[in-house]
Amino acid sequence: MKKNKKRIFFIVSLSLLLVFMLSIIVHLTSVEISDIESIEVNKPVQLFQQYFNYKINFTDKSIIYEKKDCGEIETFCTNFTDKNAEYFVKRANLYGFFSWKEGYANLNVEDGKTVDIVIKFQDGSTQEINCYAKFPLTYDLMADVFYEAFGYNIL
Numbered sequence: 001m002k003k004n005k006k007r008i009f010f011i012v013s014l015s016l017l018l019v020f021m022l023s024i025i026v027h028l029t030s031v032e033i034s035d036i037e038s039i040e041v042n043k044p045v046q047l048f049q050q051y052f053n054y055k056i057n058f059t060d061k062s063i064i065y066e067k068k069d070c071g072e073i074e075t076f077c078t079n080f081t082d083k084n085a086e087y088f089v090k091r092a093n094l095y096g097f098f099s100w101k102e103g104y105a106n107l108n109v110e111d112g113k114t115v116d117i118v119i120k121f122q123d124g125s126t127q128e129i130n131c132y133a134k135f136p137l138t139y140d141l142m143a144d145v146f147y148e149a150f151g152y153n154i155l
Contacts, residue, residue, distance in 0.1 A: 031098045033058060033082075033089050037120040041146075041154050044114050054154045058085060063150055080150055088149035095138040095145065100129045109133035115155060 036058040044051040053066040061081065067074045092098060098119065106112060112133025119127040131139070143155035 030093045031089060033085050035121055035123075036089070037122050040118045040120075042116040044116075054152065056080075056150065056154075061085065063152070065152065084149045088145060091145040091149070092142065095141045096136075097138070097142050097145075098127070100127075100136045102128055102130065104129075104131045104134040104136060106133035 038058060039056045041054045041056075042051060043053075050069045051067070053064075053068075055064045056062075057064070061084075062077055062079050064077050065075065100117075109132075113131075114133075115129075115131045115135075117129040117131075119129075121127075129136075136142075139155065143153070146152070146154040
């Protein structure tokens with residue numbers, strides 16, 4: 001019985017330590033809405049004959065979508081609210097979106113999905129994330145966040 005109490009105490013202590021460490025990491029890499037100028041997501045498909053480009057502008061709260069297919073280009077623009085932006089940034093911070101590495105690649109795949117992301121900050125700095133057939137652990141969670149915040153399957 002005493003061993004079980006020690007194990008439970010150890011597991012609870014370790015869990016609390018991990019939660020504490022994760023909260024520190026998230027806090028250190030936390031980004032505010034006012035820090036972001038824009039996020040651009042490019043998704044080339046079919047050997048680059050077709051592509052989808054989304055530019056989310058946090059300065060004027062707009063999304064520009066561009067689709068190129070067989071030389072035809074379709075473009076539209078829409079707006080989003082402060083509430084959408086707040087939701088996005090809160091979840092992006094939670095899932096470590098602004099801390100993703102520069103590159104994720106699985107070179108053993110010949111025709112994998114490609115996604116290029118460029119985050120521009122108000123201070124003029126940029127963060128580029130390039131994914132080819134390999135993605136950050138929180139990629140699917142962030143795909144849901146993009147959809148819930150902006151209404152489009154951006155990732």
